[in-house]
């Protein structure tokens with residue numbers, strides 16, 4: 001019989017940063033399989049027949065230095081292993097980038113959250129999936145997520161990819177709703193994410209190479225990138241700020257539903273992505289300092305960034321910045337700008 005020492009899956013993951021031989025754990029209520037390093041699958045032995053079936057993916061540490069979500073997931077995994085949570089839905093927990101956790105950095109060689117589907121699609125012939133370990137890991141995670149959803153073909157698919165942001169934010173918590181190709185946005189999902197303490201949503205307008213777009217687009221999952229606060233080292237996260245998010249995840253996996261009738265658009269800030277600013281070369285620079293927070297609004301004509309002496313300006317009053325970062329690799333997104341949007345006519 002295999003066990004995880006102290007029910008500490010994070011410690012096991014960190015001690016085996018690139019590889020762990022799969023194994024199973026005996027448990028009175030659940031089937032538990034460690035599928036790869038950082039990836040653990042729980043399935044209730046008895047799924048109640050009349051219960052709505054969901055297959056839930058909870059991922060974190062796609063960026064290694066975003067520690068608060070890692071602590072949340074490790075606590076929940078520990079409670080599941082010690083049979084303190086009454087699991088009702090098959091759930092896959094993922095620590096995305098263990099080597100990056102170990103060095104306390106966003107990534108080792110390449111940003112893992114730019115390596116999903118699009119980067120590997122047939123129209124990207126230059127993509128070498130073996131170039132570095134992050135590319136190999138992206139492919140491994142895609143395979144494990146695919147197998148997980150296939151194991152539960154009649155379940156509703158969901159994926160909550162938990163992050164923390166580099167900058168302060170005018171909205172401390174916020175979520176990215178990946179591009180859903182004109183399909184309606186889901187009130188119930190908004191309510192689930194709101195119960196995590198998130199009321200601000202960025203509605204993406206085009207495909208991306210992120211994990212959440214991958215599970216949304218390839219697997220039809222209700223999928224979100226969720227920013228729960230600011231990046232801090234292990235031990236420096238104020239747990240009270242994450243209590244609602246953690247409790248929501250516990251409620252989700254233990255079958256407690258949100259009340260969709262509570263949905264009221266006035267509880268939310270919906271933002272549409274207006275610009276995706278891509279850095280093309282090393283001349284790219286932002287015009288504002290590192291302490292300017294996400295969602296700071298600019299006025300029409302204000303300059304956000306300069307590249308090759310070309311100014312990138314706000315088109316409209318109130319255009320706000322999200323994820324500005326001049327240190328990204330050339331060819332990658334260096335900033336989004338967002339504007340408020342009304343989505344009443346495309347909701348279910």
Ligand SMILES: O=C(O)CCC(=O)N[C@@H](CCC(=O)O)C(=O)O
Pocket residue numbers: 063113163164165166167176208210212225323324325
């Ligand atoms: O604070 C930042 O600049 C980045 C925080 C972060 O990692 N955000 C995700 C968002 C992914 C998405 O667009 O769905 C990322 O940049 O990968």
Ligand SMILES: [Zn+2]
Pocket residue numbers: 062063066163164
């Ligand atoms: Zn992140």
